[in-house]
Amino acid sequence: MEFRQLGRSGLSVSEIGLGCNNFGGRVDQSGTKRVVDAALDHGITLFDTADVYGGSNSEVFLGKALGSKRSDVIIATKFGMAMGQDALSRG
Incomplete structure (x- = not known):
């Protein structure tokens, strides 16, 4: 695997990342663990x-799938997508 610096953060990440959109929806916990491993x-x-x-x-x-390997990876996340009309319905 090739790695790159993530901007000026000092973090090194794999050139290929894994999108986790299906975890918890189409993919259950055991499937998530297999994919992550x-x-x-x-x-x-x-x-x-x-x-x-x-x-x-x-x-x-x-x-849960990463467990003790959490410190070995970088997790990118995001938030802010409106999911409804009230103030508490933002993703």
Whole structure:
């Protein structure tokens, strides 16, 4: 796997990242673990998720799948997508 510097952050990440949109939705916890383990085995260190992915479960599923390997990776996340009309319905 090739790695690159992430801007001026000083962080080094794999050139290929894994999108985690399906974790917690179409992919259950055991499937998430299999996908994450395969990604780690192939040198992927960048995981992209969001609080609205997987029915709002993606971040939790990813964290459980990474377990003690959490400090070995970079997790990119985002927020702010309007999910409804009231003030508490923002992703």
